[in-house]
Amino acid sequence: MIASAAASIALTPTPATVNTGGQTSSIQATVAASTGAAVADGTTVTFTVSSSALGSVTSSAVTTGGIATATFTSTNIPGSVTVTATSGSVSNTTLITITAPPNGSLEFVSATPAVIGIHGTGQQEMSTVQFRVKDINGNPVVDGTSVSFIMTGPTGGRLPALGGEYVGQLDATPTTASSSTVNGYADVILNSGSVAGTVTVAASVTSVTGTLTTSSGPISIGGGVPSATHFNIASSRINLAGLAFSGKEATVTAYVADRFGNYNVLQGTAVSFYAEAGAIDRSNTLDSAGTTSVIFRTQVPIPTNVTAIGWETTLQADLNTYYGVVTTAHPRDGWVTLLAAVMGEEAFNDANGNGLYDAGETIVDLGEPFYDKDDDGCRNDGVTKNCAGVISPSTEPFEEYIDTNANGQYDGPNGVWDGPGCTGLNCQTSKMIWTPLTVAFSGSAAYCAVSWWDTTTSTWKTTPFSILAGNSVSFAAMIGDVNTNHLPVGTTIVVSATVGELAGTTSRTLLDGLPWGPTEIGFVLTDGDTDSTWDSTAVTVTVVGGDGVAGCTPFITGTIQ
Incomplete structure (x- = not known):
């Protein structure tokens, strides 16, 4: 016999305990008339939850054979929620427990920005360091999961008042902090100190197998003003x-x-x-x-x-x-x-x-x-x-x-x-x-001269020289511009003699550099033959200016026996 009016509702959740993160429970409502018989097929049953923050349920269902079925779906928040089923003036409730699955993984997400300025320089001094925690099912952990942080930085834990960097709140523990997850993410703020260097932040959470730990990438503190x-x-x-x-x-x-x-x-x-x-x-x-x-x-x-x-x-x-x-x-x-x-x-x-x-x-x-x-x-x-x-x-x-x-x-x-x-x-x-x-x-050659060392008078001379058979004479040459500075880079200097053998610095190509005076070179001219006849000779210094400037050709004459 089938009655038309609901007199009682019995609720059965399957299962009665679900995890967070969208897990479901089937809510079966058995609706009976006053006679104990099932209500007529098509009887409407409405369902509500005591807290939408904990989950949602099918808003209504109709009976078949006296049974109406709804689905409860959990959110990301653990707790207990009451599901109420109503048909006509009759209602009943059942309790569903929502638990968080164990923490399964912890990963570093970002440090934004990855480079911050030294405290007091007027540059960005804070970096948001973010980690993500997932449960064993790969879903974001429930909101409010506690994450601990430990910072390693260039000052080694110096208090902020003494120029140290710190994480979290400005307190007596600059290297440690904690925060709670939101949608699986946990953030901590790194604040720079007065010392440059690299900072890393390690995060940790508990799990059924122990403690999960991971570290951030390097975060650079630098960028003080130019020194x-x-x-x-x-x-x-x-x-x-x-x-x-x-x-x-x-x-x-x-x-x-x-x-x-x-x-x-x-x-x-x-x-x-x-x-x-x-x-x-x-x-x-x-x-x-x-x-x-x-x-x-x-x-x-x-x-x-x-x-x-x-x-x-x-x-x-x-x-x-x-x-x-x-x-x-x-x-x-x-x-x-x-x-x-x-x-x-x-x-x-x-x-x-x-x-x-x-x-x-x-x-x-x-x-x-x-x-x-x-x-x-x-x-x-x-x-x-x-x-x-x-x-x-x-x-x-x-x-x-x-x-x-x-x-x-x-x-x-x-x-x-x-x-x-x-x-x-x-x-x-x-x-x-x-x-x-x-x-x-610098400019073109303006001062160019050659001289020789007279051993008999111990003086330098620019007059004609003479070299006895088998002997030699020391020479010096100088080349400078109007300020007696050496000529520009690329200038070449070559020494030649019409008679005699040259030794010493007989060629040079000038390099760049700040000039502290003219270019000077020293060389020796030696009698190179075996006879005792006197020969005329000329020593010539040929200067070709670098970078387009004019050179010069100083010379000195003499005789060699």
């Missing part, structure tokens, strides 16, 4: 034919790194260039290797004439003694100062190795950049010179400077360390640091 300790420039050519030609070019490259020698995180930093003579590109930005290059070329103005100093006056006297050359020219009149400048920090000696400047540590104090035309390390204004704050009279040329603070006057070293986080009186947290390079403009 004067790691800043220099170089040129592809040092001695250019700028006194003879305009448009001779050299590539000038700046090499920049932070106080720890890291260059790979300064990309995009602007470097400015300046030239005492000639012309140079104004600025360029650093690449991923911490370098940038510009073109320097010869043109007016040429280098400024300055006063000869000790070694140069000695050179002038020597040229007169050895070759009879009388001149007031000297090498530094051909020298050119190039400058590169970048915003950064002054150099200091990190005496305690904490990666920070501490009061009392030795610094290299910089004033504003200037063209050191006379190469004395002091800034000259045409009347006085400023040597690290010590002012004295000077007659040297005015030296242009870069007025970094726009106060209309040259400012020398300020007596305190300048850089990020500085605390000295009137210190600059962002300092224009600079570095010079000396190159040269």
Whole structure:
């Protein structure tokens, strides 16, 4: 007998316990009338769950033979959920337990970004390190699964207050932290300290077989601001034919790194260039290797004439003694100062190795950049010179400077360390640091001479010489431009004699380099025959200038027995 009205509902979940992650349980509702007989087929039964956060159930089903079946599907959250079935005015409940399957795997996902800046440099100082945890079925673990982290970094666990990096919260345990999963992912924040280096973060979770552990990829802490300790420039050519030609070019490259020698995180930093003579590109930005290059070329103005100093006056006297050359020219009149400048920090000696400047540590104090035309390390204004704050009279040329603070006057070293986080009186947290390079403009041969050593008078002479049978004479030759500097790279020098045998330096090809005077060579001419007749001879030095400049052909005559 089949009744039409529901009087009772009996619920049976199969199974009564399911795992998280979309596992299902079949809920069978047996609906009977007051007589105990099954209700009519097609009777509607509705189903609800006590918490949709834990799972979902088929909203309704109709009976067949008095039975209606619904499906419960779990979410990713463990717990207990009540399923209620209702037909008409009759309802009943059953309990389903949702459990999390054991942790099955742990993997590193990412560190974003993988390179962060040193604390206090104004760059990105935090990296989000992410791991993923899956259960034994390969599904994301339930939300709230605890993951522990241990960090290994360059300071070895130094507290943040002392410049150390840390993970998680700013507390007394900088190397450890923990977090809970969301959708299977667990994140921890790495915060940089004041020391550059590589950091790794290890994550661990428990499992039925023990503890699962894995490590992040390397995360780099670097990218402090440019440091004067790691800043220099170089040129592809040092001695250019700028006194003879305009448009001779050299590539000038700046090499920049932070106080720890890291260059790979300064990309995009602007470097400015300046030239005492000639012309140079104004600025360029650093690449991923911490370098940038510009073109320097010869043109007016040429280098400024300055006063000869000790070694140069000695050179002038020597040229007169050895070759009879009388001149007031000297090498530094051909020298050119190039400058590169970048915003950064002054150099200091990190005496305690904490990666920070501490009061009392030795610094290299910089004033504003200037063209050191006379190469004395002091800034000259045409009347006085400023040597690290010590002012004295000077007659040297005015030296242009870069007025970094726009106060209309040259400012020398300020007596305190300048850089990020500085605390000295009137210190600059962002300092224009600079570095010079000396190159040269040379020209065609202007001073060329050959002399010989008279053993009877112990003097060098440029008059005709004579060599007795079987004897020899020592010679010297010099070649210099208008400033008595050696000629540009590629210049060739060849010595020849019409009679006699030559030995010593009889040929040379000049290399590049800063000229500190003329090229000088020494050689010997020996009587090479066995007779005692006197023969006339001439010693000739043939100079072919490199880089297009003019050479010369000095010679000296004599006789050989």
